Amino acid sequence: MSREVLGFLLDAPGEIFIDATLGDGGHARALLSERPDIVLYGIDRDIEAIEFAKERLCGFGHRIQFIHGRFGEIAKKRDIPPAAGVLFDLGLSSRQVDNPERGFSFSRDARLDMRMDTSQKTTAYDIVNETSRGELTKIIATYGEQPGAGRIARAIDVYREKEPIETTLELAGIVRKAIHPATAADLARVFQSIRIVVNDELGELKRGLAGMLEVLMPGGIMVVISYHSLEDRIVKQFFVTEEKGCICDPDMPVCRCGHKPRLERLTKKPIVPSESEIKENPRARSAKLRAASKLI
Ligand SMILES: C[S@@+](CC[C@H](N)C(=O)[O-])C[C@H]1O[C@@H](n2cnc3c(N)ncnc32)[C@H](O)[C@@H]1O
Numbered sequence: 001m002s003r004e005v006l007g008f009l010l011d012a013p014g015e016i017f018i019d020a021t022l023g024d025g026g027h028a029r030a031l032l033s034e035r036p037d038i039v040l041y042g043i044d045r046d047i048e049a050i051e052f053a054k055e056r057l058c059g060f061g062h063r064i065q066f067i068h069g070r071f072g073e074i075a076k077k078r079d080i081p082p083a084a085g086v087l088f089d090l091g092l093s094s095r096q097v098d099n100p101e102r103g104f105s106f107s108r109d110a111r112l113d114m115r116m117d118t119s120q121k122t123t124a125y126d127i128v129n130e131t132s133r134g135e136l137t138k139i140i141a142t143y144g145e146q147p148g149a150g151r152i153a154r155a156i157d158v159y160r161e162k163e164p165i166e167t168t169l170e171l172a173g174i175v176r177k178a179i180h181p182a183t184a185a186d187l188a189r190v191f192q193s194i195r196i197v198v199n200d201e202l203g204e205l206k207r208g209l210a211g212m213l214e215v216l217m218p219g220g221i222m223v224v225i226s227y228h229s230l231e232d233r234i235v236k237q238f239f240v241t242e243e244k245g246c247i248c249d250p251d252m253p254v255c256r257c258g259h260k261p262r263l264e265r266l267t268k269k270p271i272v273p274s275e276s277e278i279k280e281n282p283r284a285r286s287a288k289l290r291a292a293s294k295l296i
Pocket residue numbers: 020021022023024025026027028043044045046049069070071072089090091092093094116204205208
């Protein structure tokens with residue numbers, strides 16, 4: 001959704017931009033090319049993404065600053081000057097999904113890993129093998145929104161009583177047996193649920209949105225592309241709340257929160273990719289873009 005991203009960000013007033021999810025640097029490159037006056041801070045928690053983007057974007061010299069880390073943490077530290085634009089393009093890059101060593105894909109044999117930041121301790125192996133059956137059911141139902149979560153958790157529990165579940169294909173096989181016949185969508189949802197927990201993706205998103213709102217200058221633009229309903233709900237909720245004045249319980253006779261509107265939504269409904277974009281890049285099919293500008 002490069003055209004839409006540029007449509008919102010190109011006219012943002014100021015010279016500092018943040019790509020909070022640099023990935024392969026596609027959006028960063030487009031922004032740096034179209035706005036020769038800007039400096040862009042590119043953040044990614046995946047060191048491989050940072051190294052790849054460094055090579056790809058080396059032609060922009062000091063106009064791009066690379067930061068390895070989580071966007072929630074970095075926004076909190078406020079090491080970045082007030083920004084005119086912030087972009088979040090959430091989830092995984094194609095390179096992460098397609099790299100068999102990272103263990104994100106249910107169709108490629110790999111150790112159960114799924115860490116975006118490979119220096120982090122907790123992996124998918126830990127979640128799959130060490131979480132109680134009840135917790136696993138909750139994870140699969142809540143973060144995968146997957147029917148039959150209890151049956152899948154039970155099948156995992158029975159299998160791991162004999163031996164630990166080491167690989168992606170072992171886990172996929174267990175899910176296939178538990179909800180026979182399992183579709184690719186079922187497997188994707190189960191893997192997504194575990195990945196979300198391994199990387200604390202929803203907690204990160206909440207911290208990232210709140211933190212980057214502080215970093216944005218008045219008049220600055222925030223653009224968020226999400227890829228599943230749990231993410232999109234958080235983004236929508238955040239924008240709606242920050243657009244409101246008082247957020248006290250409606251039963252309160254007088255306002256006690258003192259909340260002031262801090263954002264104006266530029267998209268009341270999310271923008272979705274065109275048919276032709278989905279044809280070109282089927283992974284974009286679930287993308288939803290929301291944008292807002294900062295008021296104060
Ligand atoms: C969909 S890709 C971004 C693709 C990028 N916009 C491009 O044009 O190539 C998402 C990237 O965000 C990174 N990421 C996800 N959550 C993050 C977080 N909390 N902090 C920093 N990076 C994160 C992932 O490691 C991944 O590289």
